[in-house]
Amino acid sequence: MLRKNLSDFNVSKLPDNLLIIFGFFLPISPSFSSIVFAILFLTFLFKKNKLIDIKRVCRAKVSRSILLFTIYLIISSFWFKFNYGIIDLNSSYTYELNKTLMLFLCPVLFLFNYKEKTKRRAKKAFILGLIITVLLGLYNYLFSDLNFLFKSGHYNNEFYLQGFIDHSDLSIFFCIGIFILLNEVLKQNSKNYFLWLIIIAFVIFLLNSYGRTGIVCFLFLLPIFIILKYTWSKKLFLSTFIFTSVILLSFSLSNPLSARLSNTLTEITDLLYGVSLEKKIYRHAEYMSKNNPSQKSIEYWKKRILSDQNEKGEFIWLNHIKTTNNQNQTSIGKRVSIWKKYLNEIKSHKYFGKGLGSVSYLQKKKTISLNPHNYYIFILTEGGIVGLILLLNIFINMFNEYINDKNRVLKII
Numbered sequence: 021m022l023r024k025n026l027s028d029f030n031v032s033k034l035p036d037n038l039l040i041i042f043g044f045f046l047p048i049s050p051s052f053s054s055i056v057f058a059i060l061f062l063t064f065l066f067k068k069n070k071l072i073d074i075k076r077v078c079r080a081k082v083s084r085s086i087l088l089f090t091i092y093l094i095i096s097s098f099w100f101k102f103n104y105g106i107i108d109l110n111s112s113y114t115y116e117l118n119k120t121l122m123l124f125l126c127p128v129l130f131l132f133n134y135k136e137k138t139k140r141r142a143k144k145a146f147i148l149g150l151i152i153t154v155l156l157g158l159y160n161y162l163f164s165d166l167n168f169l170f171k172s173g174h175y176n177n178e179f180y181l182q183g184f185i186d187h188s189d190l191s192i193f194f195c196i197g198i199f200i201l202l203n204e205v206l207k208q209n210s211k212n213y214f215l216w217l218i219i220i221a222f223v224i225f226l227l228n229s230y231g232r233t234g235i236v237c238f239l240f241l242l243p244i245f246i247i248l249k250y251t252w253s254k255k256l257f258l259s260t261f262i263f264t265s266v267i268l269l270s271f272s273l274s275n276p277l278s279a280r281l282s283n284t285l286t287e288i289t290d291l292l293y294g295v296s297l298e299k300k301i302y303r304h305a306e307y308m309s310k311n312n313p314s315q316k317s318i319e320y321w322k323k324r325i326l327s328d329q330n331e332k333g334e335f336i337w338l339n340h341i342k343t344t345n346n347q348n349q350t351s352i353g354k355r356v357s358i359w360k361k362y363l364n365e366i367k368s369h370k371y372f373g374k375g376l377g378s379v380s381y382l383q384k385k386k387t388i389s390l391n392p393h394n395y396y397i398f399i400l401t402e403g404g405i406v407g408l409i410l411l412l413n414i415f416i417n418m419f420n421e422y423i424n425d426k427n428r429v430l431k432i433i
Contacts, residue, residue: 034063036138039129044145047153047193048184061128073131081417083127089410096403097376143200150197151218153183153190154225183229191231195238198222199245300341301325355393362392366401373404 038060045053064070077083134142183190201219205212226234295303305321312321328337365382366374379391379401392398399407 035060035067035132036134036141038063039132039134039138039142040145043142044149046146047149047190047197050185050189057125057128060132064128064131067132073133076133077127077130080130082414082421083130085410085414085417086126089407089414092407092410093376093403096373096407099372099375146193147197147200147218150194150222154221157183157225187229187231188233189231191226191229191234192237193234194222194226194229194231195234195241198226198238199241202245297342300344301338304337304341358392359394359397362397362401366404369404370400371404371406373400373402373407376402378402 038056042053042056042060045056198219201215205215226238301322304325305318308321309316309318325337325341328335330336379398383391396408399411
């Protein structure tokens with residue numbers, strides 16, 4: 021009797037509420053949202069007709085491709101030669117397994133076959149979580165009273181709009197949130213100024229954060245979203261004009277965005293053409309002028325660099341600058357260097373990879389100091405060419421599903 025009542029309660033109420041809570045905390049706390057997701061998965065154990073739901077999910081191409089990819093990565097741990105760490109909760113295998121299991125999110129959500137009403141509420145909860153992030157992020161940007169709440173990272177000395185999670189992950193969530201709201205606005209016949217206000221706030225937050233990943237995704241997907249889903253009309257033209265104006269204004273007024281764009285272009289140029297000695301000297305002098313407490317001019321530091329000698333008469337500062345490879349010290353330069361190291365590591369394991377846990381292991385053993393900062397390189401290292409093909413298969417199935425039903429354009433995003 022108790023089991024029956026518990027089963028009825030879970031099926032009728034708990035999964036719906038958990039999905040809404042999950043949506044709200046996803047952009048705020050990944051740890052808490054992971055706990056909610058785990059509880060949601062456990063409720064499935066008390067669900068009736070479980071086998072029917074599992075078969076239904078497995079028949080869906082997107083879910084099936086996600087399951088194949090995830091299972092393959094888990095199996096790859098058996099040829100990770102340090103797989104004795106499987107039983108160690110602090111092992112590289114366990115750490116990367118936790119990240120991989122999040123891929124089960126879509127299949128697990130499909131298991132419950134949620135009603136449209138619940139999905140709409142979950143989306144609203146997700147948007148509410150982003151709104152709270154915007155409000156508190158803006159407040160902290162102006163007054164800096166809530167620094168203890170926000171995620172610290174690479175840019176602690178910079179002024180930009182922050183959230184509670186990593187700036188790269190948060191930028192992706194804002195990108196998704198913008199498209200959800202855009203889809204909602206363009207579906208409505210009446211003008212909804214409140215939704216437009218939220219969209220503009222999200223765009224401004226995104227472009228004034230340091231989340232380059234989300235910004236690139238947004239700028240790349242926006243024209244695709246408009247072209248594939250909608251036919252041109254006066255309303256769409258006006259909406260596009262407003263959106264373009266906001267983006268251009270943000271480009272001109274946003275210090276983080278303009279700095280990221282300028283740095284990216286400079287880094288690409290340095291990587292392709294190298295850095296002249298004159299530029300190296302100027303950049304060192306500029307850095308000293310900005311950061312040294314004496315606040316001396318750039319010209320002063322240039323003279324110091326060219327004249328400072330040790331007891332042997334050697335130009336120590338100038339010689340040091342001559343030997344530095346600035347193009348490899350930039351963000352992009354470091355990543356290209358890291359990618360080359362990872363590609364060298366997998367030459368002998370190119371088909372099946374080195375196995376799940378190998379990336380973290382390489383970092384722990386200091387064979388490679390940083391993670392690849394590229395998911396495709398990450399998968400090539402751990403799953404090889406087979407793993408990469410299975411990953412691409414997910415995107416191919418998602419695109420095919422979109423082709424079959426353009427009303428589900430958000431799924432491709």
